[in-house]
Amino acid sequence: MLFNSIEYAFFLPIVFCLYWFVTNKNLSLQNAFIVGASYFFYGMWDWRFLSLIVFSTMVDYTIGNLLHHYKNNNIRKALLWVSILVNLGFLGVFKYYNFFVDSFVDAFSLFGTKPNVSTLKILLPVGISFYTFQTLSYTIDVYRNKLTPTKNFIAFAAFVSFFPQLVAGPIERATNLLPQFLKSRKFEHAQAVDGLRQILWGLVKKVVVADNCAHYVNIIFNNSADYNGSTLLLGAILFGFQIYCDFSGYSDIAIGTARLFGFKLMQNFAFPYFSRDIAEFWRRWHISLSTWFRDYLYIPLGGSRGSNFLKVRNVFIIFLVSGFWHGANWTFIVWGFLNALYFLPLLLLQKNRTNVSTVVAQNNWLPTGKEAIQMIITFSLVSLAWVYFRAENLLHANDILAEIGSASLFSIPQVLPRLVLVIVIVFVLIEWFGRRNQYAIESIEQVLKARPLRWAFYFLLIFFIQSLAGNQQEFIYFQF
């Protein structure tokens, strides 16, 4: 079930009403209802893969409690490894098996032999990378004694399967989300209104911006050989907006939906295209995944401590793993590698934490010339890396980048989607004025104080969603 589908428009209000009016008297019942609704939500894609979620839930619930029970370090370590192997095992089989087999065969064929290893026709379960990482964070935190495991299986199952963020995040930490399932929720009017507003903004991002960009991105990338450098660059830029609005739009809808049910999820995007350097970009892009890798991989590896060699090694590991997390394709690995390269100079010059605490032009309407140039450079670097993310294979990406680097970059684009460019420009302006918030229109109540004005604004957004809707596309991050 997609967030931007008719089914969801029926599903959400029904679940909301049953949640607050029927099951609200009893916390366990309410949590059980969330589990049921979430399984239904997920089962609409494929009921068979529900068994994976149930199994993963049971394994991590049991291991969490055993970790608490045993004090012996060796046993605890073994238990942790069981959890890691089970979760990553699922991921490995469903997501990476064919990749490894193909790469193995390719590697051998370089030496003139072709081993007879067959690939499997495996469907990728939607959201497997997201809920796997979420449950892993639970066992690792319990192992590290940062979290006391819960004895409440229903609450734990609700934590793993919570439908707003089940298939594409934000990847929540058990320390943040699980306690929210263990205490009763109270309906808060302001929070619910804010949630609805964030859902609306997420829909605008997805349906109006991302899906319209997708139309031209598909045309340009699918026929890249026919286009000149400027058109391909335009395609790369539009893809940058497509993927941002697609994924952050999903996150907005997820966070907004959770708020309707009294939950607070973490912010997943913080206006990444207004970043002044690549390090800031990575603090603002897919925050739940970046921080996951930081906490559970980068820091255990030593982080930015130790020799330069270790620092560089850790940076490359984290970016390559992050690329690989996105998909079993060399294009994602090269994308990760490129980002590591971008990050490296900042790390070595110790400038990777320059822009940590403030947003760009914190107290001004407009950025300074220097900030504007920094943002443009960062955006350009990111956009070029996106070419690898979107391309079919490395050859395809290299061809596109070669054409972008040729003299044809200075010719007139062969595709000029005027309406989409207007949409993108208006969108960037709204995001710019809302960049100090969690999402762009969060503080609309301070700008439009009178309710009729605010409602008119919301009606206008709904009108745009209906009238400017592009062809319905699946959320890009579902494939991860």
Add this chain to the structure above:
Amino acid sequence: MKEFLKKIVLFFFPIIFIFCGAEYILRHIPNDYSSKNNYLKQNGNEIEILILGSSHAYRGINPSYFDCTTFNAAYVSQTIDYDYFIFKKFEKELTSLETIVLTISPFTLYNQLQDGTESWRVKNYSIYYQVPKKIESHLDFELTSMRSKVNFKRFYSYYLLKRTPNLSQENGFKTFSLPQLSQNEFVKSAREASERHNYKTLKRKKQNQNYINNIVQYGKKNGIDIVFVFPPVSEDYYSLIQENQKTETRSFIGGLVKSNDHLYSVDLTTNEMFQRDHFQNADHLNKKGAEKLSSYLNEKICVN
């Protein structure tokens, strides 16, 4: 909570009202799907020959040239699954049916409407033929399946300018009202059509074969002849269709015809009867071509 719900109702009421009103208004604009559905409902008992298929049949077989009562239920991008659904839906009404003309195009065994770029047309079958929907719910509504610009143009043209949409003839046929293509455009149309029609996946093949088998079985049980027509297409187009696709299709239909007495096959794919001036584009006949094909089929089916 009460305050919240009150606001929600107040906020969404006008949206739902406008949505339902607009949907109602759009559904009442005459269109080919509703008129074909109505014709079959009201006159199904008189039809002796039923034509099914895609635009190759819709634009190529004109029932006016038939001596028997014939109806063309084919349509643009209609695939075999929808041919089957339409036929099944009206099987009780089709009491005089003697022959089904089923056009077999190069994509018949491989494509389904829901998979291609024309998938938005699925809404027409779910709304106007009440065929059970196969994909997303947004294709259950005019408003959500089409761009607003298109819907607004339809609304403006029909309700404000009082223009009647250019529909098919009552017998279900419609020819092109476009100028002839230049040679370059013709070749381009061959390339574009073949790109659409060359299969990318075999995932629908078995299902599509089953649909054809079901129609064949129904014909056998009820004494209805089935004529498979491989419609005329230009060499420019046909040469770009994958060889195995052509061979597999011919062999599947050939196999059926061989083992069933009530089945016939008419293969006019690149027949010399049809020259360049019979074609509107690389894979569709024009008015003149449709006249020729229809007269030919009439000779084969109604006269002999």
